[in-house]
Amino acid sequence: MNTFLSQEVPLSWYLILSAVLFVLGIIGFLFKRNIITTFMSIELMLNAVNLSFVTFAQQWHTVKGQIFVFFVMVVAAAEAAVGLAIIIAIFRARSTLAVDRIDLMRL
């Protein structure tokens, strides 16, 4: 354990990086207007979570965390495919990608 701490990057650094990435994703999701940027922010959050998965997998010497990462990547890929299709459909219909304009479901 000592060798791990002394020779390699400490666990907390990974986790802090993951948290920072996640918060960046949230901020991007909340404040960006372009729907594609919003979309990328979601990807960022997913990958932040992936990073902490991998970190703990390394720390506890199990493969479960790494397998989960694959699941998340598969879902993210599928989501990207569906999401981009929706974005294109929206753009064709509205000629805009600003999320504030896409509020027809509102009461």
Added chain:
Amino acid sequence: MNAHLHLWLIPLMPFAGFLLNGVLGRRMPKWGVTMVALLAPLAAFGVVANAALDVFGSAPTASSLPCVETFGNWINIAALHVDFSFVLDQLSLVMLLVVTGVGFLIHVYSVGYMGDDEGYARYFSFLNLFLFFMSVLVLAGNALVMFIGWEGVGLASYLLIGFYFQKKSAADAGKKAFIVNRIGDVGFLIAMFLLVANFGTLTFTEIATKLGQDPGWTGGVVTVIALCLMLGAAGKSAQLPLYIWLPDAMEGPTPVSALIHAATMVTAGVYMIARMHVLFNHSPFALGVVAVVGAATALFAATIGMAQNDIKRVLAYSTISQLGYMFMACGVAAYSAAIFHLLTHAFFKALLFLAAGTVIHSLGGEQDLRRMGGLWRKLPVTFAVTTVGVLAIAGFFPFAGFYSKDAILYAAFLQGPSGRALWLVGVVTALVTSFYMFRLWIMAFLGKPRGDLATPHESPWSMRGPLVILALLSLGGGWMGVERSAGWINMERFTGFLTPVFGTRTATGSAHLELALSVVAVGVALLGWLVAYSFYREKSTVPAQLAATYPESYKILANKYYVDEIYRAAVVKPLLGVSRYFLEWVVEIGVLGGIAWMLAGGAKFAGAIVQYWQTGNLRSYAAWLAAGAAVVLLFLLVPWATVMAYLAAIHLGLAGH
């Protein structure tokens, strides 16, 4: 041997018929409906007949009865155990032979009678449903299973009275029958509650055992139970004061009147009292009530029957009157006489109704006696069988009614002075009965045709066949009770057959007394015929003169003692008033409506508030989500104990300085 009786088949067959015709009847060809409808009761009758042969074939001591079949436990609460059990003993065997036998004949008759009706399959599915419930009622081994059948036959009766539901009078009559029967059913239910509370069981044999262990147990709660049962029986069997539904029940098709409202269902009350006879035997007061109600109903209904002009209504009042006889017999504890009369009455009253149905059918729906006449030439078979039926109900020797009616009158006569009073009422009723039945017979069949009716024609064989069989039974049905060795009108054999159920009774009469009483009975029947003949033969003006001389009495009779009007004023109108003004305006609109309005208003108000959060802005939702997650994280990650301790330390340190 018992295992081969297969009692469960008896109700199951008609039930299968009901399901088949009820579900698929519209898609099946007519002959298919007919086959299903006829095979179901025939199969049930076959099972019953098989059991009967089994019983009659073996020696009385080695008899297989009573045969109990239990199909599992139904209710199991604390000390109360109710099994789903059927019992076949001598009593239920006789009743089942009537129900399935006469039932089958009436099914056959209905094929001809209802042939042109578009509700053909519906009619037969209801009729089979009735047979199902009736056989459950008869076979029941405890009061609760009997109650299933009891309510079920009420349902079938309601459905069939209102068969022509497009007609308002028919629909109303069905409702009337159903509601009046409910009043009686309350009595039955309370009796069952009391039985559970005091005996801890509803099984007939266990009740008998418990009462048998304590012979001194009379009056009190037993009387209350018996009176409640009597109320139930009075509702089902159309006794005073609950008889009013039966005349209106004639709105149903005539075979229904024959099967349900003459031969079988209305006798369920008599059957129930016979089934519960142990309770009644322990309560002389309740027996007295049964006897008095029966005698009063017999005379009351018979007098109404004198002044009715609708052929089916005359028969309906006559049914009420004959049921009164049966109650009278139960009231003097002559249960076997009651069941004997039930049996013969099923024969001749079914016959009379079916014959009346033939007359109505051939006249194109005419039911008014005043527009009939001279039908004997046109409808010879119907005329012949009606004659047999009239002779049987009037009590002429050697027709069936003679034996059973005399058995009742004889049993009543032996019951001391009060019994003689009952006997006298019975004899007067017999006179009136004979009068109005011959009046019907003369007005319908003799003389010249009065109405300008379509040419009457005799019915198809499917209608005439059952008539002839029932006529033979009405003629010879009484002989089965007679034992030649013991007096010539004695019904020893029938009583002996039912002894295992009712126990032995000590008769103190003599053959001479019996003979004298029967001569009196036949005498009054003859007198009734003579009076009717002199009144209603061709061009007689006697009835009109009588009606003109005593207009008040005639009006009272013709209007059925105004009982319907009295009930309307005393029960129906107040009830309607309460419903209309109190229930509708105060309860419905005020209370219930107010509560509903308040609930709706509250929901609307809450919705208006919550609506503000529903902005539709996706990013504000996401912000709320993130804020929530942040709060949760704050609670989970911050080591609150340490923080608090630190804060406390600072506070103490500050205070210390």
